[in-house]
Amino acid sequence: MEPVSAAVSAVLPAGGSGERLGGATPKQFCGLQGRPLVSYAVRAMERVSWISDIIVVVSPENIETMKSIIEKYGHKRVTVVKGGITRHRSIFNGLKVFAENQSSNRLLQKPEVVIIHDAVRPFVEEDILLKVVTAAKDHGAAGAIRPLVSTVIASGEDGCLDHSLERARYRASEMPQAFLFDIIYQAYQQCTDHDLDYGTECLHLALKYCKTNAKLVEGTADLWKVTYKRDLYAAESIIKDNLSQQICIITDLKEAVAQVGFLLHESLKSQVKVEAISISLSKNDSHLQNIFSGECYNFLCINDKEYATEEIQQLVDMLEKSNIPLLYPVVLILVHLSISENISFSIGLEELTKIKKFAREVKKKNILVYGLLIQCKDHFSLQETVNSAAALTMALIKDRNPELIGQLLVA
Amino acid sequence: MEPVSAAVSAVLPAGGSGERLGGATPKQFCGLQGRPLVSYAVRAMERVSWISDIIVVVSPENIETMKSIIEKYGHKRVTVVKGGITRHRSIFNGLKVFAENQSSNRLLQKPEVVIIHDAVRPFVEEDILLKVVTAAKDHGAAGAIRPLVSTVIASGEDGCLDHSLERARYRASEMPQAFLFDIIYQAYQQCTDHDLDYGTECLHLALKYCKTNAKLVEGTADLWKVTYKRDLYAAESIIKDNLSQQICIITDLKEAVAQVGFLLHESLKSQVKVEAISISLSKNDSHLQNIFSGECYNFLCINDKEYATEEIQQLVDMLEKSNIPLLYPVVLILVHLSISENISFSIGLEELTKIKKFAREVKKKNILVYGLLIQCKDHFSLQETVNSAAALTMALIKDRNPELIGQLLVA
């Protein structure tokens, strides 16, 4: 597919009250891995380089909340706009920012194509955005669709079945949608109060007022709208899944440590992408810097010293500077290696208290620290212990449980 | 609502191939907390006393799998029937069992009302079953409906929008549905091969062939159909949520232990329903037996002895006998209390290895054992440590992570 040649901006209605969730917090502000859902949708737009401006439309009482979210997570190219009392009125308000020179100091350029996307659909990919924008340039309007999951039926006055629709002939209209700006803006200017108050479908307005039959683009299942509490659960699990795809194993240059690093790598690589680095942490290693500028959210640092405080503090500082923990919690597993004939090895509570305190401090930087002890009598029993360590590592990075930070697990 | 006065049985089509999940395992056989989804739907029917027979219809290659599931989880009143190549053909096969004296040795009584429910909708409650059955007795047919989440649209030949449906006028047709047996059976007998091969909606057949306009009953959000991978994630989270609503704290009669039990109770009770029992475990306590016959899946056992092996083994035996772990994993947290001035208290690895080995054994009985150490210098710092223990307890029972069994967490 050709790169985008039009000026493109996006409007994200985020004004819903989230009644269906049954909770007090509107769903777009519910936290997933500690960060509000709306921030995920904003991020999904922001990382697409050819989207110029992102207008987030929120209800008046949430404007300050939204601004503080943008500040906290460092979102760029975002303008917060006051919403109306319905979805259509909110989208219209969002579009007006481009058409009118409003009170805002900054004048936003009117785009050729405008994307409309929901704040509660966090997983939209560049690919589908490109598809709807390209189709909108050609057809004036375009929207993502999905097959219907349930049969749709019409009920009569008496609450009984009137007729059922043939499922194959219909589709669910999802988001994102895209429009030539002039078409959708004209449609909103011409539509009635009844449309603005009771309508829900932008494609319908483009058809009704501009005779534009939107191109329908098959979307992926992950475009679904977070509506119920179960959808928040699902979104949280998907995010955790995405975050646990890659792990970086850091060892120093000592032979025993490097060997355990190698065995762990072998044991983990069938389940997760593994990067392994052997370095002296005290040097500012460029390979490590590369990892930190990538998409890795899990680090396993192997040591044979008892809690190598200085090196670990350095790693934490580098992670913090990298901005990786800004959007997602980072898991840092401190592996303590102890190969000794002395089976009566024991762990002092003072030591444990120290790790817990350290973990609590570091959690403020959105880094989750766990301890993992690999202890065995000899090199013969090492493989089994390493396999157990790999299983515990996967459990920790998949769960990302903030309550378990600072605990020392034993492989 | 009146109790059910009709003879009622149920048919569960479970023949789907689960293509939409993108996995090899059909979704009805995917494990949730270790147990296949279909077993949850069967259990939901089985626990309703007024449902006589439960027919599960599976594709020929899964008949043995289904029979072993029924055996393993001790399901009663279930008959496994071979499905057809489509949903309608499978349901028809299920209905035939009541109408024809088939090869099966056992002759099932023809019910007045038959419930049809999907194997992939695990959370159906007695209340909605009662509503559709009652409505079916009055109207001949009835089905659960839900509001539409997305606008439904019709696409033209060119892949462009033809028209969109006014969302408020339509509903999603969900399950359960119920029918007077003679009506739905007659509909299936009369319908065409095209209906059997391409149709999906039972309510439609009742309308088309028996002129029966089904009564539509508003269902709850949890009736949704597990369709995509995200739905499995959601279902798993809902089950974990349901399992972590109640905890039983077991202490012996010693003062220090009972005091910590009391403090933990106080700290937990705002988050979870707590039952507290002070007993001598060696006696076969009837109160404990009562708990075991209830719906509690989490136990916290406080001791001041180092791993009171005998008492714990006794508790495990009682749990096993109670059948509680048959359907859901049970969490058993062994709290070791140590109040001592000696801050250099330490944990021996030999001891840790012992708990891990024990936990691995007990996991085979579907009991997840975790260790939790409450250690503090004096009674002044006890409250803070207890709060930390409560937070860890909640994390353990909410997560039910089988990889972390046998670990000793420190409060």
Ligand SMILES: [Mg+2]
């Ligand atoms: Mg969808």
Ligand SMILES: [Mg+2]
């Ligand atoms: Mg639904």
